[in-house]
Amino acid sequence: MSASSNKADRLSGEEVVDLVHLVSGLTQAGLPLGPGLKALGEEIPSPRLARAFRDLGTQIEQGKPLDEILGDSNHSSRFPSHLRGLVAAGLRTGRLGTILDQFVRFEQTGSELRRNFWLSLTYPLILLVGMVFLFAFVGTVIVRDMSSIYNDFGIDLPRATISVIQTGELMARHQESIYLLAAVLSATLIFLLTSKFFFGERLSRWFASRIPIIGWVAVWTSLAEFFHLLGLLIESDVPLDEALKLAGGGIRDSDIRITADRLAYEIEQGQTLSQAIGSVRWLPSGLPVLLNWAEGNQSLGETLHLIAGMFESRARAYSNSSASLISIIIVTSVVITIGVVAASLFIPMISLISKLSG
Numbered sequence: 001m002s003a004s005s006n007k008a009d010r011l012s013g014e015e016v017v018d019l020v021h022l023v024s025g026l027t028q029a030g031l032p033l034g035p036g037l038k039a040l041g042e043e044i045p046s047p048r049l050a051r052a053f054r055d056l057g058t059q060i061e062q063g064k065p066l067d068e069i070l071g072d073s074n075h076s077s078r079f080p081s082h083l084r085g086l087v088a089a090g091l092r093t094g095r096l097g098t099i100l101d102q103f104v105r106f107e108q109t110g111s112e113l114r115r116n117f118w119l120s121l122t123y124p125l126i127l128l129v130g131m132v133f134l135f136a137f138v139g140t141v142i143v144r145d146m147s148s149i150y151n152d153f154g155i156d157l158p159r160a161t162i163s164v165i166q167t168g169e170l171m172a173r174h175q176e177s178i179y180l181l182a183a184v185l186s187a188t189l190i191f192l193l194t195s196k197f198f199f200g201e202r203l204s205r206w207f208a209s210r211i212p213i214i215g216w217v218a219v220w221t222s223l224a225e226f227f228h229l230l231g232l233l234i235e236s237d238v239p240l241d242e243a244l245k246l247a248g249g250g251i252r253d254s255d256i257r258i259t260a261d262r263l264a265y266e267i268e269q270g271q272t273l274s275q276a277i278g279s280v281r282w283l284p285s286g287l288p289v290l291l292n293w294a295e296g297n298q299s300l301g302e303t304l305h306l307i308a309g310m311f312e313s314r315a316r317a318y319s320n321s322s323a324s325l326i327s328i329i330i331v332t333s334v335v336i337t338i339g340v341v342a343a344s345l346f347i348p349m350i351s352l353i354s355k356l357s358g
Contacts, residue, residue, distance in 0.1 A: 015049045016080060016107075017108065018049060019052060020107075022037075022053075023037070024097050024100035024101040027097035033057070034057045037060065038061075065091065067088040070083065080249065080250055081245075082229060086103055087100075089233070090236065092237070093237060095236070099236055106232065109224070109228070110224060113224075114221055117319040117323060120327070124331065128330050129185045131337075133179075136178040136179055139171030139172065140175050143169075143171075144168060144172060150352070153352055155352055161344045161345065161348055164340075164344040217319045217322070220311045220315035220318065222251050223256065225250075226251045228308040229251070230247040234304060235301035240267050241267040244260045244261075245261060262276075274287075274289075274291035274292035274294075290306070291303060
């Protein structure tokens with residue numbers, strides 16, 4: 001298989017989760033993997049995922065072990081390394097179905113956090129873009145016409161109306177810049193919602209992690225996924241240094257991957273996980289204490305899941321509060337601004353009507 005076809009067949013994060021979920025279901029139900037995967041491949045709408053199911057099913061029917069198939073050079077670029085590590089551990093311990101089921105649950109938790117956060121932000125962001133276009137139209141067209149009418153009839157204007165008219169004149173002089181700003185905001189919103197499809201999950205998450213407010217939710221969600229995956233690998237008897245590399249590579253976050261590789265190197269040099277994590281400045285300072293206790297009580301896997309749950313709760317709470325706060329600020333600003341502009345423009349109309357009727 002060529003490099004280009006390997007790249008074309010590479011599964012996305014969602015497709016990997018779908019595949020693992022169905023493999024876990026077949027395994028736990030005691031059904032044969034080969035025929036089951038081939039049958040499922042005929043029913044899946046995604047051509048790439050269906051092809052992966054049929055290829056796996058065919059090779060399993062030919063007698064090849066699942067971990068050997070996933071590690072083959074023809075499939076290594078299609079399936080992520082952490083999945084191959086989990087499958088190998090599951091086959092070695094006889095807990096393949098259980099391990100893959102836990103993997104799916106943890107992956108779906110991270111996807112749910114991201115999806116809910118972006119859904120909660122979509123409305124206020126669209127409203128913000130619409131507000132910019134609306135104010136650009138009002139400032140360059142409506143305000144200009146109303147100002148001409150009041151000037152023609154010599155109406156004494158209140159200070160608020162004068163301020164609105166002056167703002168409209170300023171916007172009219174910079175009309176191109178206003179519409180360019182609206183276009184940039186629209187393009188940014190479209191990019192945020194579609195970047196994963198055009199640039200891949202890694203670049204999309206890197207970009208999201210550097211946006212104020214959004215960045216913290218993205219980082220905490222990725223940390224929750226990382227510690228859940230690391231805990232699952234440890235519980236599957238994968239060596240700690242290898243588990244760190246696999247978990248870091250499976251999160252699709254470049255900062256976490258680099259940190260995980262550095263932690264793995266320090267583990268190979270003889271440090272404990274608590275000692276190695278203590279040198280990571282951007283992680284909470286309480287983590288080394290928890291991990292040190294876990295290492296002494298032989299409960300590292302459970303403690304890693306506990307830490308992941310902590311980051312998950314933090315991401316969920318911050319996501320809900322920040323999305324609500326952003327929505328309230330934008331909606332309140334829009335309502336107040338529209339009210340002030342409307343009142344400022346149309347209150348002098350009362351004087352005009354009185355003058356015409358008098």
